[in-house]
Amino acid sequence: MKFSTKPVVIIGSGIAGLYLAIKLSEKINSEILLVTKANLGESNSRYAQGGIVGVLPENLPDSVELHVADTIKAGAGLTDAGIAEFISENSTEAIYDLVKYGVEFDKNPENRIQLTLEAAHSVKRILHSGGDATGRNIELALSHKVLNTPNIKIYQGIQAVDLLMDSDRRCRGVILYDSKTGEYEIVYANVTVIATGGAGQIYSNTTNPAIATGDGIALAYRAGAVIQDMEFIQFHPTALDLEENGSRFLISESVRGEGARLKNTDGEFFTQNYDKRGDLAPRDIVTRAIFFEMKEKGYNHVLLDTSSINKETLIERFPNIIKACKDHEIDILESPIPVSPAAHYIMGGIKISQEGKTTIPGLYAVGEAGCTSFHGANRLASNSLLECVVIAGEMAKNIAEQNLEVEPVKDCKSDCLLSQYEKHILSYKPDIEDYIRKLRETMWDKAGIVRNEQSLNQALKMINELKLEFNQEYRCRNINEYEFRSMLTVAELIVRSSIVRKESRGAHYRDDYPETSEHAYHSYISKEIFGTVKEVCDFTFSYKSM
Ligand code: FAD
Ligand code: SIN
Numbered sequence: 001m002k003f004s005t006k007p008v009v010i011i012g013s014g015i016a017g018l019y020l021a022i023k024l025s026e027k028i029n030s031e032i033l034l035v036t037k038a039n040l041g042e043s044n045s046r047y048a049q050g051g052i053v054g055v056l057p058e059n060l061p062d063s064v065e066l067h068v069a070d071t072i073k074a075g076a077g078l079t080d081a082g083i084a085e086f087i088s089e090n091s092t093e094a095i096y097d098l099v100k101y102g103v104e105f106d107k108n109p110e111n112r113i114q115l116t117l118e119a120a121h122s123v124k125r126i127l128h129s130g131g132d133a134t135g136r137n138i139e140l141a142l143s144h145k146v147l148n149t150p151n152i153k154i155y156q157g158i159q160a161v162d163l164l165m166d167s168d169r170r171c172r173g174v175i176l177y178d179s180k181t182g183e184y185e186i187v188y189a190n191v192t193v194i195a196t197g198g199a200g201q202i203y204s205n206t207t208n209p210a211i212a213t214g215d216g217i218a219l220a221y222r223a224g225a226v227i228q229d230m231e232f233i234q235f236h237p238t239a240l241d242l243e244e245n246g247s248r249f250l251i252s253e254s255v256r257g258e259g260a261r262l263k264n265t266d267g268e269f270f271t272q273n274y275d276k277r278g279d280l281a282p283r284d285i286v287t288r289a290i291f292f293e294m295k296e297k298g299y300n301h302v303l304l305d306t307s308s309i310n311k312e313t314l315i316e317r318f319p320n321i322i323k324a325c326k327d328h329e330i331d332i333l334e335s336p337i338p339v340s341p342a343a344h345y346i347m348g349g350i351k352i353s354q355e356g357k358t359t360i361p362g363l364y365a366v367g368e369a370g371c372t373s374f375h376g377a378n379r380l381a382s383n384s385l386l387e388c389v390v391i392a393g394e395m396a397k398n399i400a401e402q403n404l405e406v407e408p409v410k411d412c413k414s415d416c417l418l419s420q421y422e423k424h425i426l427s428y429k430p431d432i433e434d435y436i437r438k439l440r441e442t443m444w445d446k447a448g449i450v451r452n453e454q455s456l457n458q459a460l461k462m463i464n465e466l467k468l469e470f471n472q473e474y475r476c477r478n479i480n481e482y483e484f485r486s487m488l489t490v491a492e493l494i495v496r497s498s499i500v501r502k503e504s505r506g507a508h509y510r511d512d513y514p515e516t517s518e519h520a521y522h523s524y525i526s527k528e529i530f531g532t533v534k535e536v537c538d539f540t541f542s543y544k545s546m
Contacts, residue, residue, distance in 0.1 A: 001422065002185040007404035009033045009174055009187050011160040011216060012195035014043030015135075016367025016388035018142035020195065022101065023396035025149045030404055032152050033187065035176060037159040037479065038211050040146070041139045044197045044368060045385070047209060048135025049252035049320070050118050051128035052385040054095040055088050059115060062123045064088045071383060074120045074282050075376020076506035077520030078229065083374045086354060087383075087390045094389040095127060102141035105129050116317075117257035118381035120282040126382045132252055132318045138385070158185075160215065161482050162421070162474070163192060163223040163363065166411040169528070171223065171362035175421060179479040184421055190404050191362060193395070194220060194350060198368040199490045201483075203343035203448065204440040207239050207250040213483040214490035216369040220350040221489055224528035226359040228371045229348030230490075231497040231508045231523060234379055235449050236344035237262075237286040240337065241301035242328065248342050249324045251304060253381050256280060258317060260306040262290065263336070265299050284378045284507045287341045291449045294340065303336035341449060345384060347375045347507065348497070351524065356395035359526070364399070366392050373522070377506020420474035432480045435466055439484075439491055447495050452512040459495045463488060497523045 008024065010017045013036035021034045036042075055067045067088045072079045099105065105127045106114045115124040129137040146152050155176070162175040164186070173189040196216030200208025221227050238255075239248040256262075256279045263269045274289035275281040281289075290302050306314060311333050315322065318332075325332045349371035356364040367388040374387050439462070446459035467488055476482045503517040504510050 001418070002183065003188070004185060005188045006031060006033045006173075007189065008191045008193070008399060009035060009189040010193045010195055011035050011174065012043070012197060012367070012369070013040050013143070013146075014045035014195060014197050014367060014388070015138055015142065015385055016392050017193070017195035018139070018146050019389050020193065020366060020392035020396055021152050022142065022145050022149065023393055024399060025151050027396060027400035028404065029151060033155065033189075034146065034152055035155045035158050035160060037157065037179075037215075039156055040143045040154065042209065042211055043139065044200075044208055044212055045135050045388070046139045047207070047250065048138070048385055049132040049250055050254040050257075051116060051126040051134045051382050052095070052098075052138075053091060053125055053382045054113075054127045054386070055091045055125060056095070056113065057092065059123070059125060062125050066122060067091075067125065070120060070122055071374070071380050072376070074378050074380040076378055076516070077376065078373060078506070078522060079376035080373035083354060083372045087374055087387055090390045090393070091386055094386060094393065097393070098138065098141070098389065101145050103129060103138050106131065116254045117280070118253045119256065119280045119286065120277075120380055126254065126257075128254070130319075131316060132254070132320045135385070159479055159482055160196070160219060161476075162417060163219050164188070164414040164417065165223050165360075167413045169224060169360060171360050172411070172414060175418070177479075177482065186418060191364065191399050191402060193356070194363070194365040194369050195367050196369045198346045199487070200343045200345075202440060202443050202487050202491050202494070204246075204437075204444040205239065205248060205340070205342040206246075207236055207248055207342050207344045209247055213486050214346075215483065215486040216365065217349055217493070218486035218489035220358060220360070220363065220365065221493065221525070221527060223360060223363070224526060225363065226351040226524050226526040227349065227493055228351040228373075228524050229377070229497070229522055230346070230493040230525065231501050232347035232377050232506055233343055233494065234283060234345040234347060234507050235287045235341045237283060237290050237341050238304055238339040239342035240325065240328065241340045250344075251321060251337055251339055252318070253283070255304065255306060255309075255318060255321065258313060259308045260304050261308065262286070262339075263303050263305050264293055264297060265301070265303060266297070270302075282378055283381065284509070287449060288509060290341055301338040301340040304339045305336045306332055307336075343444075343448075345379055347371070347377065347379055352391075354391070354394055355398035356391050357398070364395055366395055377508060423475055425472075425475055425477065429477070430470055430472075430481075432484055435470060436480070436484055436487070438462065439466060439487060443491055443494070447491070447498055450509050450511050451498055452510050453499065456495050456499045460492070460499070463492050463495060493525055497525060
């Protein structure tokens with residue numbers, strides 16, 4: 001085992017981790033360690049298509065009030081209005097900052113930023129880049145900046161596998177695993193930041209790439225952090241319907257924003273039968289409309305009809321979608337796109353404050369792994385990238401004010417954890433691919449778009465069986481095993497939280513409790529504080545001083 005000490009370690013190089021590293025590097029001289037388990041750019045962020053919300057002053061009649069109202073409405077009673085206001089008010093600055101770091105947003109012929117519409121936004125306010133390559137262009141610009149910043153050190157292909165906690169319940173750093181050499185490095189740090197993104201891979205159908213296995217949420221839970229609202233999983237209505245399971249290519253909501261419409265395979269437009277806002281109703285509603293339409297009529301998919309958008313617009317706005325469909329022998333200029341829903345985003349996560357503080361001193365979180373209650377029970381399209389940037393900016397200010405002098409910590413609790421990673425493990429090799437397949441299929445079938453008491457209990461039973469068979473609580477043999485360990489933990493958090501919430505709200509739909517209760521509450525789960533999931537509505541968390 002190697003040992004090192006750092007003032008700040010950031011885990012994850014999506015938009016949240018990259019932007020934080022850059023902002024922090026402008027405020028402190030000490031070295032910042034940025035760790036990522038894949039290549040620098042590989043992340044959910046890279047695949048973002050639709051764009052990023054910007055409430056630009058020149059874009060009347062848009063306003064912070066209007067954006068906050070749309071966000072709160074989509075959030076189904078669980079959006080924190082203060083956080084929504086804060087993020088919305090800071091959106092213009094965030095956009096200008098991205099431009100400063102080299103992101104080129106698309107412009108119209110008058111050289112003004114071009115804005116598009118997505119579901120449940122009452123005005124056009126979404127900026128995009130490269131047509132439908134917003135995420136890729138942001139990742140490229142921020143990665144370039146990070147690579148050229150002297151006080152940011154980058155570890156690629158290195159996975160965070162556990163957090164180091166001391167006897168005072170303070171986070172002291174992280175255990176890193178190099179999947180190529182099998183070596184471990186213990187990094188003692190004053191500040192540890194989780195920016196590890198979402199967990200779409202827990203489901204057999206997902207728009208998320210392979211890295212999205214919920215590692216950071218699992219690490220924080222193992223360390224005793226409070227985790228919030230895990231039952232709220234957003235299923236995107238329109239992923240390209242392919243035969244194979246696994247990551248599925250997204251057909252951006254902005255295609256509907258530009259005028260495309262959903263029809264069933266009998267050629268009938270159907271979304272207005274479910275909600276009068278039709279194809280641009282909030283995401284959870286359109287997803288359920290497709291789910292029920294497919295179920296009732298026995299379809300494998302529905303069709304996205306782009307014929308009302310003129311071909312020049314399609315070519316200009318969606319070059320990557322056109323190409324991806326072409327790779328699957330679908331010419332979207334001539335025929336509709338077969339689509340069906342897929343797991344896309346997790347609204348819940350590690351409970352954090354506006355500055356990204358978790359309930360554990362020394363540990364911060366940001367981006368999709370965190371939960372500020374901005375998205376509530378259902379995220380409004382293109383609000384995620386914005387949240388990542390605004391919260392990371394605020395976090396950088398907060399971390400820069402901390403005492404970052406590093407003192408290596410020898411502590412019985414962290415020593416005890418390290419000894420678990422020094423142990424030799426038995427040679428029995430679990431069939432990890434089979435375990436992952438079982439977990440993903442179970443989550444899709446039993447804890448997916450529509451759930452109930454019985455299906456959720458069946459999911460929990462399967463998770464418990466897999467836990468018993470896998471039986472790897474600490475040291476694992478390879479990256480797949482570590483990811484599966486995280487996936488099991490996060491799946492259990494989702495299922496337990498879903499069982500507790502005996503109502504339907506936002507993206508959480510239970511057909512045994514189809515109504516929304518009058519009383520809106522968050523669900524919290526923490527190993528150390530509650531032992532199990534607990535419904536809490538008036539619980540106030542103290543984010544202890546660092
Ligand atoms: P990510 O971008 O997922 O980055 C996570 C990083 O953590 C990665 O670098 C990963 O390798 C690393 N990591 C994970 N685990 C570990 C570990 N154990 N050790 C070390 N490193 C680790 N949102 C919008 O607002 N607008 C959009 O248009 C949009 N389109 C989307 C399209 C698709 C196909 C998808 C999947 C999502 C989309 N979203 C969109 C959602 C948005 O992209 C994500 O919520 C956001 O990018 C999350 O950023 P992040 O930095 O938190 O995480
Ligand atoms: C999309 O382009 O449809 C995805 C946007 C988002 O998830 O915010």
